[in-house]
Structures are given as C-alpha cells and as structure tokens.
Amino acid sequence: MNPARRQLWRQGLWEANPGLVQLLGLCPLLAVTTSAVNGLGLGIATLLVLAMTNLAVSLLRHQFRPEIRIPAFVIIIATLVTLIDLLMQAWLHELSVRLGIFIPLIVTNCTILARAEAFASRQPPSRALEDGLAQGLGFALILIVLGGVRELLGQGTLMAGADLLLGSWAAGLSLRLMPESWGFLLALLPPGAFITLGLLLALHQAIVQRQKQHPASLTATEKFQETDA
Amino acid sequence: MSTTRNTIRWTSVLPLAGLGLAAALLLAAVNEGTAERIERERDARVMRELARALPPERHDNDLTRDWVDERLDELGTVARVYRARLGGQPSALLVDLTTPRGYSGNIRLLVAMEPDGRVLRVDVLQHRETPGLGDQIERGRSGWLNQFAGRRAGLDDNERWAVNKRGGDFDGLSNATITVQAVIEAVDAASRWARQAPEALWVRPSPDEATPP
Known part of the structure; x- marks a missing residue:
C-alpha cells in the first residue's frame, strides 16, 4: 500500500475519524448506540452511503459547475439513502424497524456531504471510493465500540440480537457477560451516550498525546543507549 | 462578468435536471422491485405478532x-x-x-x-x-x-x-x-x-x- 493510500486509511480510522475527531454525525451516533448490533447496522448503512456517494460524486465531478455542486450532491446522497432504506426494508426488515427513522436520517449526516465536498469532488474515483470506505469504517467502528460499551454496562450483554442483522447463524455471537440486574442504567439513557463518547474522546486524545511524546522519548533513550555504549 | 458572476446560467442547470431525472428513474425502478417484498415482510411481521397473541386454533x-x-x-x-x-x-x-x-x-x-x-x-x-x-x-x-x-x-x-x-x-x-x-x-x-x-x-x-x- 503506497503512502498516500495508507494516509487515507490512517485519516479515516484514527487521525481524522468522523466520530472521534471531526465530531460529525453525532445525532445518529448518540441516539442509536444502545447496543453493538444497532451500531453495527447503522455503521454498515452509513459506510455504504459514504462509499457510494464519494464514488458517484467523483465520477460526476466534471459535470457540475460550482454553483450547483451542492444541490447535485444532495440529490445523490438522498437517492442513495432512499435506495439503501428500501433494500433494508426488503431484506433486513427487523433491523430496519429497530433502526427506524435513523436510516432515512443518514441523509442529514454531515460527514457524507463534508467528504463529498471536501474530498470526492476533487479526486479520481478510486481514491474517492477508498476515502469513503476509510471514513465509513472509522465511523462504523466508533458506532460499534460506543454501542458495545453501553450495551455491556447497561444490560450486561454484547451483540445481543445479532441474528436480526446477520441471520440466524449469528445468534451464537450474543454473549451475556453479567446478569442483567447488575446493569448500570445510565449507560443506556441519553446522558450515558454523551458520557461514554466523552470518555472515548478522552482516551483517543490521551493516546494521541502519548504518541506525540513517545517518539521524542524513544530517541532520547536511544541517544542515551548510544552514549552509554 | 464580475458583477454577474453569481447569477446561475441555464446551461449549468441542465445537468442538475438530468441528475434529478436519473435519480427518479433509479428510485422508481428499485421501489417497483422491492415494494412487493417489503409488503410481504410487513405482513409477516404483523402475522408473527398476531400469532403470538392468539393461538392458531x-x-x-x-x-x-x-x-x-x-x-x-x-x-x-x-x-x-x-x-x-x-x-x-x-x-x-x-x-x-x-x-x-x-x-x-x-x-x-x-x-x-x-x-x-x-x-x-x-x-x-x-x-x-x-x-x-x-x-x-x-x-x-x-x-x-x-x-x-x-x-x-x-x-x-x-x-x-x-x-x-x-x-x-x-x-x-x-x-x-x-x-x-x-x-x-x-x-x-x-x-x-x-x-x-x-x-x-x-x-x-x-x-x-x-x-x-
């Protein structure tokens, strides 16, 4: 993987993660993540919309003058979201009932318009598609982690209801790690979403800070070792 | 040119209209293709709920x-x-x-x-x-x-x-x-x-x- 592509994935997954750093699309992020499966479902849907939008926008980028670029992007995004909503209703019916309004609301997730405008409209299709996948995966991972933490703290399970999303074979993925009566209810309530996300942001920041200091300390040690030798 | 820079020219609107039309056609086709299945799934969900509430006999x-x-x-x-x-x-x-x-x-x-x-x-x-x-x-x-x-x-x-x-x-x-x-x-x-x-x-x-x- 060449450096430019590696940079794309590093941006999407870590350095400019939509959920952790750009803080875009927080409404679905906070509202849906009461369980890991809900997070995974919305994450996959958002990932598909992001990748397909980036690809479509990049392919059509020479067709639209700057004045009408934004309306054109909005049409593309709305069309793709409606498409995915219809397909989910037809083939993942239970899950689409559970995620309810949040699938249509992917339209309003500003990550998608932001990537279309800031990246895909200036890049060739392959790079735009890859950026969409990277950003979408980054967002999906945060949804899953946030959903998983809240589900575990709130009701003591992980991946409960996985069969709704992945088919009946996935029923075995559901784990109960502690009795439901130990559940910490706050985690499932809206304040719990903010608090858990805040903790995740803090963790991300702490790791970034450490990484910034780490290379310096490493060279210092190396120097020390060199002089010692 | 500099003062009319912000007025939208009709030629630039045509691609937008074309995109709208293409989107409408695509969605109409997908809607046509999924409508029956969505209805079946909805009926099936209602049936499951009703069957749970009332024994089949x-x-x-x-x-x-x-x-x-x-x-x-x-x-x-x-x-x-x-x-x-x-x-x-x-x-x-x-x-x-x-x-x-x-x-x-x-x-x-x-x-x-x-x-x-x-x-x-x-x-x-x-x-x-x-x-x-x-x-x-x-x-x-x-x-x-x-x-x-x-x-x-x-x-x-x-x-x-x-x-x-x-x-x-x-x-x-x-x-x-x-x-x-x-x-x-x-x-x-x-x-x-x-x-x-x-x-x-x-x-x-x-x-x-x-x-x-």
Missing part, C-alpha cells in the same frame, strides 16, 4: 386481510381491530392500539380479547419507556402483563382499572407508575370498546389492501 381466517380501523375516543387514537373468526363465527378481537400517555411517548399494545371484551392476552409491541424501570412491562422482563388475562373492563365486574397505588386492582411496578397506568388505561379502553361494540362490527367490509401501521 382460535381462528381460521387470514387476520391480515380481516380488519377495520376504529376510533377509541377515550384515548383519542385510531386502533386497528383484527377480527378472528372460526367457522364464520366471531372468535376473538385483536386490537392494535397506541397510547400517547407513556412516560416517554407512545406505547403500542396488542390486546387480544373475547368478542365480549374479556382480555385474553396483552403484548407490548413498541415503547420507549425507561430501561430498567418502565421497560419491565415487557413480557420478556417481568410477568406484569399476565395479570390482564381473564379481566373485563366495566361495572359488572366490580373491578377498578387502576394501579393499586391509586386505589385500583392492578399490581404496579416500582418507579414506573405512569407507564403502568398508561397501559392499564389503554387496555381498559380497548376492553370497554369491545364490550359496547355493535354486532355490525363483524360484518363491516375490510379495506382491500392490508397495510399495517
């Missing part, structure tokens, strides 16, 4: 094709009433109703009753009550819903349809009085309505297409 008609919408004035909502028949005779009523009086919004219930309004079973289909408190109404979490079976609203039974904390005959759930009271009132309204429902209810034609709420 209680009816021999297709419930998803035999229903009417009824206004429940006490709740101010419209309920969907499925009519179960056995050998052409009235067997049971299944009322799918939504009460807006939950602690955090709507609670959707499915109430199965004898034709005279005696409750067979109550299920909670959808709610947004507080996890750990109000959500104990779910059958999977407590047996609270079971106390409705066999009861019938109305004066002749001398029952007070309220939680015992408020002088009624129903057990409550701790810290969920609003939720519990909302469910009791909704089932009460359904049972009362069924008791007073005219015979004509059973002969009214169903709307042709079953579109579940």
Whole structure:
C-alpha cells in the first residue's frame, strides 16, 4: 500500500475519524448506540452511503459547475439513502424497524456531504471510493465500540440480537457477560451516550498525546543507549 | 462578468435536471422491485405478532386481510381491530392500539380479547419507556402483563382499572407508575370498546389492501 493510500486509511480510522475527531454525525451516533448490533447496522448503512456517494460524486465531478455542486450532491446522497432504506426494508426488515427513522436520517449526516465536498469532488474515483470506505469504517467502528460499551454496562450483554442483522447463524455471537440486574442504567439513557463518547474522546486524545511524546522519548533513550555504549 | 458572476446560467442547470431525472428513474425502478417484498415482510411481521397473541386454533381466517380501523375516543387514537373468526363465527378481537400517555411517548399494545371484551392476552409491541424501570412491562422482563388475562373492563365486574397505588386492582411496578397506568388505561379502553361494540362490527367490509401501521 503506497503512502498516500495508507494516509487515507490512517485519516479515516484514527487521525481524522468522523466520530472521534471531526465530531460529525453525532445525532445518529448518540441516539442509536444502545447496543453493538444497532451500531453495527447503522455503521454498515452509513459506510455504504459514504462509499457510494464519494464514488458517484467523483465520477460526476466534471459535470457540475460550482454553483450547483451542492444541490447535485444532495440529490445523490438522498437517492442513495432512499435506495439503501428500501433494500433494508426488503431484506433486513427487523433491523430496519429497530433502526427506524435513523436510516432515512443518514441523509442529514454531515460527514457524507463534508467528504463529498471536501474530498470526492476533487479526486479520481478510486481514491474517492477508498476515502469513503476509510471514513465509513472509522465511523462504523466508533458506532460499534460506543454501542458495545453501553450495551455491556447497561444490560450486561454484547451483540445481543445479532441474528436480526446477520441471520440466524449469528445468534451464537450474543454473549451475556453479567446478569442483567447488575446493569448500570445510565449507560443506556441519553446522558450515558454523551458520557461514554466523552470518555472515548478522552482516551483517543490521551493516546494521541502519548504518541506525540513517545517518539521524542524513544530517541532520547536511544541517544542515551548510544552514549552509554 | 464580475458583477454577474453569481447569477446561475441555464446551461449549468441542465445537468442538475438530468441528475434529478436519473435519480427518479433509479428510485422508481428499485421501489417497483422491492415494494412487493417489503409488503410481504410487513405482513409477516404483523402475522408473527398476531400469532403470538392468539393461538392458531382460535381462528381460521387470514387476520391480515380481516380488519377495520376504529376510533377509541377515550384515548383519542385510531386502533386497528383484527377480527378472528372460526367457522364464520366471531372468535376473538385483536386490537392494535397506541397510547400517547407513556412516560416517554407512545406505547403500542396488542390486546387480544373475547368478542365480549374479556382480555385474553396483552403484548407490548413498541415503547420507549425507561430501561430498567418502565421497560419491565415487557413480557420478556417481568410477568406484569399476565395479570390482564381473564379481566373485563366495566361495572359488572366490580373491578377498578387502576394501579393499586391509586386505589385500583392492578399490581404496579416500582418507579414506573405512569407507564403502568398508561397501559392499564389503554387496555381498559380497548376492553370497554369491545364490550359496547355493535354486532355490525363483524360484518363491516375490510379495506382491500392490508397495510399495517
């Protein structure tokens, strides 16, 4: 993987993660993540919309003058979201009932318009598609982690209801790690979403800070070792 | 040029119109291709809910094709009433109703009753009550819903349809009085309505297409 592509994935997954750093699309992020499966479902849907939008926008980028670029992007995004909503209703019916309004609301997730405008409209299709996948995966991972933490703290399970999303074979993925009566209810309530996300942001920041200091300390040690030798 | 820079030229609008048209055609095609399956899935979901509420031996008609919408004035909502028949005779009523009086919004219930309004079973289909408190109404979490079976609203039974904390005959759930009271009132309204429902209810034609709420 060449450096430019590696940079794309590093941006999407870590350095400019939509959920952790750009803080875009927080409404679905906070509202849906009461369980890991809900997070995974919305994450996959958002990932598909992001990748397909980036690809479509990049392919059509020479067709639209700057004045009408934004309306054109909005049409593309709305069309793709409606498409995915219809397909989910037809083939993942239970899950689409559970995620309810949040699938249509992917339209309003500003990550998608932001990537279309800031990246895909200036890049060739392959790079735009890859950026969409990277950003979408980054967002999906945060949804899953946030959903998983809240589900575990709130009701003591992980991946409960996985069969709704992945088919009946996935029923075995559901784990109960502690009795439901130990559940910490706050985690499932809206304040719990903010608090858990805040903790995740803090963790991300702490790791970034450490990484910034780490290379310096490493060279210092190396120097020390060199002089010692 | 510099002053008219911001006016939109018609030639630049054409691609937008083309995009709109293409989007409309694509969505129309996908809608056409999925509509039947979506309807089937919806019917199947409603069927599962109805089958859970009423044993299959209680009816021999297709419930998803035999229903009417009824206004429940006490709740101010419209309920969907499925009519179960056995050998052409009235067997049971299944009322799918939504009460807006939950602690955090709507609670959707499915109430199965004898034709005279005696409750067979109550299920909670959808709610947004507080996890750990109000959500104990779910059958999977407590047996609270079971106390409705066999009861019938109305004066002749001398029952007070309220939680015992408020002088009624129903057990409550701790810290969920609003939720519990909302469910009791909704089932009460359904049972009362069924008791007073005219015979004509059973002969009214169903709307042709079953579109579940």
